[in-house]
Amino acid sequence: MRVTCTVNGERQQADDVREGESLLYVLRERMGLPGSKNACEQGECGSCTVYLDGAPVCACLVAAGQAQGRDVVTVEGLTEGEDLDPVQEAFVEAGAVQCGFCTPGLVVATHDLLRRRRRPDDTEVREALAGNLCRCTGYEKILDAVRLAADRAADRVAG
Amino acid sequence: MTPTPLSVTVDEGTRVAIKHQGIGSSPVRPDGTLKVRGEFAYASDLWMEDMLCGVTLRSPHPYARIRSIDIGEALATPGVYAVLTHEDVPGQNRYGLEHADQPVLAEDVVRYQGEPVAVVAADHPEIARRAAGKITVDYEVLHPLTDARAALEPSAPRLHDGGNLVRHLKIRKGDHDPQPEADAVVVGEYSVGMQDQAFLGPESGLAVPSGDGGVELHVATQWLHADQKQICTALGLPPEMVRLTLSGVGGAFGGREDLSMHIHACLLARHTGNPVKMVYNREESFFGHVHRHPATMRYEHGVKRDGTIVYVRAELWLDGGAYASTTNAVTGNAGTMGIGPYVVPNVHLDCYGVYTNNPPCGAMRGFGAVQAAFAYESQLDKIADELGLDPVEVRCRNAMEQGSEAPTGQTVDSPAPVAELLRRLQAMPLPPEPATPGPVDLRDLPGGVSNTTHGEGVVRGIGYAVGYKNVGFSEGFDDYSTARVRLEVVGGEPTATVHTAAAEVGQGLITVEQQICRTELGVERVVVHPKDTRVGSGGSTSASRQTYVTGGAVRAACRKVRDRVLGVVQQRLGRTHADLRLDGGKVVSDAYGVLADLADVLRGEAFEETVEWRHRPTQPVDPETGQGFAHVQYAYSAHRAVVDVDVDLGLIKVVELACVQDVGKAINPQAVTGQIEGGTAQGLGLAVMEEIVVENGKIMNPSFTDYLIPTILDMPPMRIEVLEYPDPHAPYGLRGVGEPPTISSGPAVLQAIRAATGRWLTRVPVRPEHIIETGFGTASHRGQEGRVEHG
Incomplete structure (x- = not known):
């Protein structure tokens, strides 16, 4: 089957997609976008979190055909040229990245949270990121990164 | 002699920049930007x-028993390029880290569920999977041996030629029958379930046939050279024809110390002449790597009324599963550190590592010390309870310190602030009691938004624990690392390039390598060469050893380069200076200030040195007494856990974890706390949720749906204090960091749950039914001092 969708603002087309392939597989193996990660492929770890028509989803749980004609934004699409998104910047600075396999999913999930809530408290952050597993950090520095990104965004608005 | 006029001055900005990115600082990790952009190439992202x-x-x-294997139909499937069995292994069909006892592909017998029997290469993963399903294997199913103690019975079937015992470690210290001295005897039996490393990046690698008949393997691993050696043996090739490069590693925690897909991918690539990529999915990952040894342990402590431990008798059984992996060393660790960081004059301990038909077990963070800590720390709590003493006080009374004698008879010859760790924890403020009565935030309670309680039945408990771990490889292992450092001018700027084969698995070793080069060579720009087998072994990224051993090698190589550069300077100056150093991109004399610009000294020349560096040697322990200088360094941490338990439903919420750890010298403070937080989470996981459930040798929960690891909701806020008491034997005085927090956090959580529930829990992970089941364990209401009811 052929799947056509918009990914990170560009029209993408994949041919010969098999019925069982997920959006994650198509992004990674057919569209050259391996940023979204394949840690569990059953919706438990959140490493493959992408925006589908503006809503965060696990790309592994979306059948490739379901993405037909829709708008996908992956972690690769959050960067504007060389400039990191403030969420990405905060993850690097706060030490929230160790092995980094969970990072793309957490960056997208955090990006989504901060769009909805400018200054979430820790409890809200924990609730919002509960679907993203990290095995390295114990989450403390991920919380630091979210706070830092929120502070920066608030400063920008205030400034 | 007239001082040379100063032709150049120190550029203060450069000097400060280097200082701020050298050792003791927390510079941004060099792979961080790629990782947040999704552009970092993990092994599973490779493509050709x-x-x-x-x-x-x-x-x-x-x-x-395998009667026959028929690959005909699989091989005839369109899109399939190769189907290989043990007959296609050209070299020795055996591999293993300590003993080569594991077939690359099974021959006549399979010894665990998930043992590889055949491999298939095809042009699409689904075609390969379906073809594998068409391979017909005729099995004669045998009754599995699944109990470690039963495996040592004479009547048990022998799973390997040498029998079922991998190792029996004995500690015999002091008087073997000292019971009359003890005022009280405290006995306990404990067990620990099988934990999975659960690294997020699945096993993966890409094997590429090379023109010379050899193979290039890009792989996520912990030890390139140990992999290379085992692959060469299986392929029957010399090392120069098997070249490995580390690709991006999505976490390891011990689970990548053994081979997984390495040899299989190389076999397929050489057979087909095509590059072959293998990526496990999560389910396969549970079968594709070794796990933490489950343990059963029996302890007997004889104590005086004041809590002084007179003797310990202990037996520990570690289930190594079907193949040896690192069971030998894990048994050594569990045994030699089996009584905890305490001074005990009389020790009689037996630790058994055993073969069964359960999943193979090997390295996981904490490596034997984790299992033992649950037992010995439980015993310390039981002693405190029996004698009516404070649990911290009992620990401090028996705590190991510098100059103490370890159970191996070796003198602890660097700081061992065990008592201080505990006292500092005790002095830390406790988290606030939940506001009662009044509205509660469900998200702060056990069960969370499942709305299982509004505070009724919720009880708080507090627990303390301390643990310790050997750093580096022990018992006489030739534990070394190799570093190649080159200093030259690149684009007008003095630049160091550091090349080691030591695996970066997420912990931040590449940042540490850069920091050491900056400090030693006074340059800002440090390039980390890709990790590969074109330089000598870096040793394993395990045993909390890389900052110590590879760090030591990098420092030594830098110093050799520096000495050569300074030699050139002195030659040009025509005189010797005893006080020269490289600082801020300059050659500096303490007496005369800046003597030269480093870039001018280097000119077009590259100064390169390769150093193989070893820590001081250790010794094998005596096989009958366990005595000997077994461990080069110990590392210590202690935790305090505060938990809320819904005693009606058995649900647990860890409210806070506090940790104090001595790291000797924090080379990278941000990475140090990152290790403490991450290690603590894995200990918490083992205490309350993580277990590979094995029934009759079969894994019942090979998925992240059924094998739970802590989420951000499970992991509480942490308080951390890092102490820096230098170890005079170690580079910069540092101590390994990664493992201790995984050892002490779990026992602290377990004791806090006991304090909250009054139940003498003896098994981890603790499940709801252990808390609510009437009559579980001894069901005595011990350890209720920490119990505060609210709701």
Whole structure:
């Protein structure tokens, strides 16, 4: 089957997609976008979190055909040229990245949270990121990164 | 002699920049930007034109004889390029880290569920999977041996030629029958379930046939050279024809110390002439790597009324599963550190590592010390309870310190602030009691938004624990690392390039390598060469050893380079200076200030040195007494856990974890706390949720749906204090960091749950039914001092 969708603002087309392939597989193996990660492929770890028509989803749980004609934004699409998104910047600075396999999913999930809530408290952050597993950090520095990104965004608005 | 006029001055900005990115600082990790952009190439992201996909057919039985294997139909499937069995292994069909006892592909017998039997290469993963399903294996199913103690019975079937015992470690210290001295005897039996490393990046690698008949393997691993050696043996090739490069590693925690897909992918690539990539999915990952040894342990402590431990008798059984992996060393660790960081004059301890038909077990963070800590720390709490003493006080009374004698008879010859760790924890403020009565935030309670309680039945408990771990490889292992450092001018700027084969698995070793080069060579720009086998072994990224050993090697190589550079300077100046150093991109004399610009000294020349560096040697322990200088360094941490337990439903919420750890010298403070937080989370996981459930040798929960690891909701806020008491024997005085927090956090959580529930829990992970089941364990209401009811 052929799947056509918009990914990170560009029209993408994949041919010969098999019925069982997920959006994650198509992004990674057919569209050259391996940023979204394949840690569990059953919706438990959140490493493959992408925006589908503006809503965060696990790309592994979306059948490739379901993405037909829709708008996908992956972690690769959050960067504007060389400039990191403030969420990405905060993850690097706060030490929230160790092995980094969970990072793309957490960056997208955090990006989504901060769009909805400018200054979430820790409890809200924990609730919002509960679907993203990290095995390295114990989450403390991920919380630091979210706070830092929120502070920066608030400063920008205030400034 | 007239001082040379100063032609240049120190550029203060450069000097400060280097200082701020050298050792003791927390510079941004060099791979961080790529990782947040999704552009970092993990092993599972590798891609090549004409690449085939490899899959593994695994045994569905824990124990069976193979009568025949028919690959005909699989091989005839369109899109399939190769189907290989043990007959296609050109070299020795055995591999293993300590003993080569594991077949690359099974021959006549399979000894665990998931043992590889055949491999398939095809042009699409689904075609490969379906073809693997068409391979017909005729098994004669045998009754699996699944109990470690039963495996040592004479009547048990022998799973390997040498029998079922991998190792029996004995500690015999002091008087073997000292009971009359003890005022009280405290006995306990404990067990620890099988934990999985659960690294997020699945096992993966890409094997590329090379023109010379050899193979290039890009792989996520912990020890390139140990992999290379085992691959060479299986392929029957010399090392120069098997070249390995580390690709991006999505976490390891011990689970990548053994081989997984390495040899299989190389076999398929050489057979087909195409690049072959193998990526496990999560389910296969549970079968594709070794786990933490489950343990059963019996302890007897004889104590005086004041809490002084007079003797310890202990027996520990570690289930190594079907193949040896690192069971030998894990048994050594569990035994030699089996009584905890305490001074005990009389020790009689037996630790057994055993073969069964359960999943193979090997390295996981904490490596034997984790299991033992649950037992010995439980015993310390039981002693405190029996004698009516404070649990911290009892620990401090018996705590190891510098100059103490370890159970191996070796003198602890660097700081051992065990008591201080505990006292500092005790002095830390406790988290606030929940506001009662009044509205509660469900998200702060056990059960969370499942709305299982509004505070009724919720009880708080507090627990303390301390643990310790050997750093580096022990018992006489030749534990070294190799570093190549080059200093030259690149684009007008003095630049160091550091090349080691030591695996970066997420912990931040590449940042540490850069920091050491900056400090030693006074340059800002440090390039980390890709990790590969074109330089000598870096040793394993395990045993909390890389900052110590590879760090030591990098420092030594830098110093050799520096000495050569300074030699050139002195030659040009025509005189010797005893006080020269490289600082801020300059050659500096303490007496005369800046003597030269480093870039001018280097000119077009590259100064390169390769150093193989070793820590001081250790010794094998005596096989009858366990005595000897077994461990080069110990590392210590202690935790305090505060938990809320819904005693009606058995649900647990860890409210806070506090940790104090001595790291000797924090080379990178941000990475140090990152290790403490991450290690603590894995200990918490083992205490309350993580277990590979094995029934009759079969894994019942090989998925992240059924094998739970802590989420951000499970992991509480942490308080951390890092102490820096230098170890005079170690580079910069540093101590390994990664493992201790995984050892002490779990026992602290377990004791806090006991304090909250009054139940003498003896098994981890603790499940709801252990808390609510009437009559579980001894069901005595011990350790209620920390119990505060609210709701």
